[in-house]
Structure formats: structure tokens, C-alpha cells
Amino acid sequence: MVTAIAFTAYGGPDVLHPIEIELPTPAAGQIRVRVKAAGVNPVDTKMRRGDFAATMPANFPQRLGNEYAGIVDHVGDNVVGLVVGDEVLGSATAQSYCEYVVVDATNAVRKPAAMPWTVAAGLPAVGQAAHTALRQIAVKPGDTVLIHAAAGGVGTIAVQLARHWGATVIGTASEHNHDHLRSLGATPVSYGDGLVDRIRALAPDGVDAALDAIGGDAITASLALVRDRHRIGTLVDTEAAKTFGILRVGARSTAALADLIALYEAGMLQLPIHATFPLTQAGQAHHEMQTGHVRGKVILTVD
Structure with missing residues (x-):
């Protein structure tokens, strides 16, 4: 036994x-x-x-x-x-x-x-999810990518992969994780009211893709910031994917x-x-x- x-x-x-x-x-x-x-x-x-x-x-x-x-x-x-x-x-x-x-x-x-x-x-789990998700939202060199919950398991790997693939990364996180995100090569922003405006201030030319690992307000912000909804991926919010036509991402590979x-x-x-x-x-x-x-x-x- x-x-x-x-x-x-x-x-x-x-x-x-x-x-x-x-x-x-x-x-x-x-x-x-x-x-x-x-x-x-x-x-x-x-x-x-x-x-x-x-x-x-x-x-x-x-x-x-x-x-x-x-x-x-x-x-x-x-x-x-x-x-x-x-x-x-x-x-x-x-x-x-x-x-x-x-x-x-x-x-x-x-x-x-x-x-x-x-x-x-x-x-x-987090590695395969991050890798396949970023591929599904077509992250490529020169992109600006928004990663929600960037200090978590999936987010930590996604930040590093996106940077390795030549993208600029903006990551949402609590303030106590901002130095951690900077060490990974991402620009951190805090959650909460005014999130969209804070991200626009960092990326005046727009955000090319977004990866969500928390749902809710992260989906709302991504819809406001990313022009092509097929370049917004959520790992957690299946209903939002159906409602807004964004991608339900993440798979084993x-x-x-x-x-x-x-x-x-x-x-x-x-x-x-x-x-x-x-x-x-x-x-x-x-x-x-x-x-x-x-x-x-x-x-x-x-x-």
C-alpha cells in the first residue's frame, strides 16, 4: 500500500x-x-x-x-x-x-x-500552460504583451518566455512583487482602479496581446487594450471566452x-x-x- x-x-x-x-x-x-x-x-x-x-x-x-x-x-x-x-x-x-x-x-x-x-x-503545469498559451496568442518579436497575475506560477514563466521571444512585457501584480517582475524583465503595474490608464501610459502605441490567469477585471482591461480579440487568451475564464470571442488557452505539450x-x-x-x-x-x-x-x-x- x-x-x-x-x-x-x-x-x-x-x-x-x-x-x-x-x-x-x-x-x-x-x-x-x-x-x-x-x-x-x-x-x-x-x-x-x-x-x-x-x-x-x-x-x-x-x-x-x-x-x-x-x-x-x-x-x-x-x-x-x-x-x-x-x-x-x-x-x-x-x-x-x-x-x-x-x-x-x-x-x-x-x-x-x-x-x-x-x-x-x-x-x-505552469510551464506547458504558459508556453502553449503564448503560442496560441501568437507572441512574436517586437510585440508588447500584457500578462495578468505575472508573479504567479504561469505568469512567471510567461514573462520569461515572452522576453526570450523578443517581446516587451507589462505585468500586473501586487506591489510587493514589482521588484520580482523587474528582475524578470517585465514592467510591473498594480491591480485596481485605473489599470487601463496605467497600462496606456506605459504603452502609448497599444498592447498587441494579453494573457489572463485570473479572469474578471483582467478580461475587461484586456478587451479595452488589445485590438484583435484573437490575441487575448484566458487560462481560466471559459465563459468570458465564449461571450467575448477571446481564446481559451493553455494545453499540455x-x-x-x-x-x-x-x-x-x-x-x-x-x-x-x-x-x-x-x-x-x-x-x-x-x-x-x-x-x-x-x-x-x-x-x-x-x-
């Missing part, structure tokens, strides 16, 4: 608790990974609260966790290129808060030896993850780790996520 984290009713962070499950066995084309660390993401807190109950109801006891880093300890039939003992990172679906995960081998990428387990576990790892190895990408918690303290990790002041990623570690 192995330990996983689950919840049996919607609610606050305290509904998360350890359960014991059978050690999973990989099928053909799959690998089993002994998890060293798992990333915590906003979607996990929303799933736990029941935000998706109408469209994606929980299957109690419901597990969580969409990204992991660990060591391959069992390889299924027909797997090519990975062997027992390889250190890997990648995506999963609602299972990474666990001592072991079974995933398709094609979704795993080798971890660089020098990359910490915490960074490796925090990169797949192993190729994108490999590109991000190469940038990290070249010293051109960083992922701040805001806090780490042991696996059995997943509830505390969710409490921290909900403070609204997370810079980078919150990570669960597994002994």
Missing part, C-alpha cells in the same frame, strides 16, 4: 487527508514513478472547493495533482527510451499527490541532474516542456519556489495557495 492525498467531500483545505491505495502497476506504454515532489496549482484548490462540480464532478475519494517529478521504478511493455532509475518530470491527471504515479511514458521528460526536485515538480527544460539548463529560465510542504500537509499547502500572495510555486515533497 502507498499513501495518497484525497478528499471525500467538497470544502476548505482541511478536507484533504491521507488515504492508503494499492501500489499501481503500469500497463503497456506506461511507467511508474516514485514521486519526489508534486506541484500544487490553483486548479487543485478549485477542484477541492467544488468549483467544477457541475461540469466535472469529483469521484470520491477524489485525488489531486497534475504534475510530478520522481524516479522511474517500473517500466511497462513497449516503452522506449526510459529505464528504471531515470529521473523524470511530467504531467499526470489528478494523481500526483501520492508516493507513486503511473503515467504514459510519452508524457515524461528526463530531469536535468542539476535541476532541484522542487523546481522539476513545479514546472510541467511534451515538446514545450522539453523546450523549457533546455532554457533552464542554459540559465535562461527560473521558477521561484514560494513554499514547500510534506505530502501529508497538503491542506496547509492549499491554505498557502489561497492567501493570494504566492510568488512562483507551492510544492509538496515526498520522502
